[in-house]
Amino acid sequence: MTHQQYRHYPDEKGHFGPYGGRYVAETLMPALLELEAAFDRFVPDKDFQAELTVMLNTYAGRPTPLYCARRLSDKLGGAAIYLKREDLLHTGAHKINNTLGQALLAKKMGKTKIIAETGAGQHGVATATAAAYFGMACKVFMGVEDIRRQAPNVKRMELLGAEIMPVESGTGTLKDAMNEAMRYWVSAIRDTFYVIGSVAGPHPYPAMVRAFQKIIGEETRTQVKDQCGRLPDLLIACVGGGSNAMGLFYPFLNDTVAMVGVEAAGKGVDTGGHAAILTTGSTGVLHGSKSYLLQDQWGQIQEAHSISAGLDYPGVGPEHALLKDLGRIFYMSVKDEEALAAFSTLCRVEGIIPALESSHAVYCAMIEAKKRPPEDIIVVNLSGRGDKDLGIVAGVDEIKAK
Amino acid sequence: MTRIEKTFEKLERAGEKALVGFITAGDPDAAQSLEIIAAMIDNGIDILELGVPFSDPTADGPVIQRSSARALKSGMNLEKVCDMITSLREKYVDIPVIVFSYYNPIFAYGIERFYTDFVSAGADGVLVVDLPPEESEEMTSRWTGAPLPLIRLVAPTTPDERMQHIADVSDGFIYMVSKTGVTGSDGLDASESGDQVSRLKRITHLPVCVGFGISTPDDVAAVARTADGVVIGSAFERTIEENLGKADIAARIGRQTAAYKAATRM
Numbered sequence: 001m002t003h004q005q006y007r008h009y010p011d012e013k014g015h016f017g018p019y020g021g022r023y024v025a026e027t028l029m030p031a032l033l034e035l036e037a038a039f040d041r042f043v044p045d046k047d048f049q050a051e052l053t054v055m056l057n058t059y060a061g062r063p064t065p066l067y068c069a070r071r072l073s074d075k076l077g078g079a080a081i082y083l084k085r086e087d088l089l090h091t092g093a094h095k096i097n098n099t100l101g102q103a104l105l106a107k108k109m110g111k112t113k114i115i116a117e118t119g120a121g122q123h124g125v126a127t128a129t130a131a132a133y134f135g136m137a138c139k140v141f142m143g144v145e146d147i148r149r150q151a152p153n154v155k156r157m158e159l160l161g162a163e164i165m166p167v168e169s170g171t172g173t174l175k176d177a178m179n180e181a182m183r184y185w186v187s188a189i190r191d192t193f194y195v196i197g198s199v200a201g202p203h204p205y206p207a208m209v210r211a212f213q214k215i216i217g218e219e220t221r222t223q224v225k226d227q228c229g230r231l232p233d234l235l236i237a238c239v240g241g242g243s244n245a246m247g248l249f250y251p252f253l254n255d256t257v258a259m260v261g262v263e264a265a266g267k268g269v270d271t272g273g274h275a276a277i278l279t280t281g282s283t284g285v286l287h288g289s290k291s292y293l294l295q296d297q298w299g300q301i302q303e304a305h306s307i308s309a310g311l312d313y314p315g316v317g318p319e320h321a322l323l324k325d326l327g328r329i330f331y332m333s334v335k336d337e338e339a340l341a342a343f344s345t346l347c348r349v350e351g352i353i354p355a356l357e358s359s360h361a362v363y364c365a366m367i368e369a370k371k372r373p374p375e376d377i378i379v380v381n382l383s384g385r386g387d388k389d390l391g392i393v394a395g396v397d398e399i400k401a402k
Numbered sequence: 403m404t405r406i407e408k409t410f411e412k413l414e415r416a417g418e419k420a421l422v423g424f425i426t427a428g429d430p431d432a433a434q435s436l437e438i439i440a441a442m443i444d445n446g447i448d449i450l451e452l453g454v455p456f457s458d459p460t461a462d463g464p465v466i467q468r469s470s471a472r473a474l475k476s477g478m479n480l481e482k483v484c485d486m487i488t489s490l491r492e493k494y495v496d497i498p499v500i501v502f503s504y505y506n507p508i509f510a511y512g513i514e515r516f517y518t519d520f521v522s523a524g525a526d527g528v529l530v531v532d533l534p535p536e537e538s539e540e541m542t543s544r545w546t547g548a549p550l551p552l553i554r555l556v557a558p559t560t561p562d563e564r565m566q567h568i569a570d571v572s573d574g575f576i577y578m579v580s581k582t583g584v585t586g587s588d589g590l591d592a593s594e595s596g597d598q599v600s601r602l603k604r605i606t607h608l609p610v611c612v613g614f615g616i617s618t619p620d621d622v623a624a625v626a627r628t629a630d631g632v633v634i635g636s637a638f639e640r641t642i643e644e645n646l647g648k649a650d651i652a653a654r655i656g657r658q659t660a661a662y663k664a665a666t667r668m
Contacts, residue, residue, distance in 0.1 A: 300474060
């Protein structure tokens with residue numbers, strides 16, 4: 001990858017080149033403009049950042065370690081694999097970076113109620129945590145299918161005092177949860193702050209979520225320099241909406257560092273049962289922004305599929321669409337069975353139980369490591385922990401049999 | 403003079419307000435949908451809003467969500483919506499037809515192709531629910547030729563300065579959302595929406611039509627006191643939903659339309 005300067009996006013209207021923007025009903029527009037003004041005013045502020053840093057360090061558990069996965073690297077016989085341990089953040093893993101930031105902003109704006117959508121439940125748990133921290137009322141919209149397959153996180157959210165709003169429409173997954181959260185937000189717009197969990201949605205959400213997640217990459221930069229004396233050669237992260245990936249990648253965009261975003265190929269990209277949006281989708285508008293989508297020729301959104309609920313979404317953040325078009329980030333996809341194989345390997349070789357979402361990135365790293373010399377450095381964002389997935393994994397024969 | 407202008411002028415002379423009927427195209431299927439629309443026009447709607455079904459209608463409540471799902475299941479798409487307008491125009495030459503859509507179906511169809519096909523089919527305007535003024539230029543700037551008004555929305559949350567801007571760029575009429583919420587929400591507050599209408603009418607000469615949460619003839623009469631038009635959508639769709647499989651859906655919608663229309667005569 002040749003060195004190139006990545007311009008500062010989004011522009012003043014929230015566009016990332018041809019993507020992004022604010023494609024929402026008029027009722028929401030004033031609220032988005034108010035949010036944008038508050039984001040510009042509070043978030044760059046020294047006091048806001050100081051308050052957030054204290055919360056992240058003393059409450060959430062930052063900085064997270066950068067761990068050299070020596071046994072895994074030796075087993076593969078190639079490049080050194082480092083894991084950015086976002087999984088060690090107790091409630092919602094990397095999602096807590098963003099929800100503490102947004103909830104702090106909500107508090108500054110005088111909002112007392114927050115809502116969120118969730119797929120795997122990680123963002124729901126992280127939002128419920130932030131709501132408990134600030135003493136705010138919290139409703140989490142979650143598809144009924146996801147409620148079924150991510151039961152431990154449903155329990156966590158309830159323990160944290162959040163109200164679960166089951167969503168039955170569509171396929172009962174993340175897309176439907178987001179539809180319903182937007183509908184609710186329109187009706188409660190005057191006193192409710194909507195905490196979106198990914199670098200998706202209308203402006204300013206993609207820029208705001210990136211601002212709160214980029215700490216992953218900033219820490220990684222310092223840690224990899226401390227441990228290896230130089231920048232890594234390759235960064236790898238899974239991409240559903242794309243927030244953990246953007247968090248890791250963003251601080252390195254102007255460096256000579258290669259990056260791979262890993263989407264979910266589900267049962268295979270030729271089967272129709274997948275969530276490989278950037279590698280197979282086309283441009284369209286969903287949930288307030290323009291990006292790549294899974295859609296039919298008439299612009300109807302198609303169902304995504306992945307064994308991991310957090311990647312089971314037919315859209316992707318608009319900045320990823322731009323970075324794909326620019327060729328700055330390479331996007332590929334990993335199948336359910338490959339992610340499960342990586343899950344199993346990391347459990348046994350390193351004693352780390354990764355989320356199924358993160359297992360997609362681990363699989364990609366295993367393939368890439370083999371192709372590269374031992375002096376190469378690969379950093380994988382281990383964005384989540386697999387305890388939430390035990391119910392799914394327990395149902396998979398290959399893993400049970402081992 | 404456009405069909406929209408002629409319609410409001412005629413209504414003003416008659417001392418009536420406009421009854422704007424929304425229906426999802428293709429619910430429950432294309433043939434019945436055309437019968438239902440004919441019944442609405444024959445019984446007094448003054449403007450037709452023809453809804454394009456979308457898989458993810460985030461501004462709509464459960465009733466229109468389900469109608470959209472039924473229409474998609476019956477195979478409806480923008481090409482067939484265009485055919486429906488062509489076929490309506492064989493009999494109904496004067497009624498303004500507004501295409502009501504989310505942006506993605508239009509974007510996928512092609513912005514220029516949409517304009518060409520729908521202008522030639524006889525559409526009089528388009529309302530795109532998730533395309534605020536900040537984003538609409540990418541669509542309207544590519545439309546050259548006969549005007550196809552983009553009907554703009556004003557919401558209860560829209561501040562004065564923004565309302566003025568929306569009024570300045572509006573064409574045809576302005577759609578005022580009566581309440582914060584999705585379509586079909588209960589509890590119309592006619593006096594609050596009346597204040598909103600007065601606020602808007604002070605800054606625009608365009609007709610103002612009010613929609614969201616209007617379901618009974620009494621609601622219609624209350625809104626019609628201040629507004630130039632009253633939009634009914636979910637209430638018609640509820641009638642379709644409650645009578646699926648029956649032969650007299652169109653007749654029922656016709657009677658419902660007549661009752662609403664009577665309430666617009668001052």
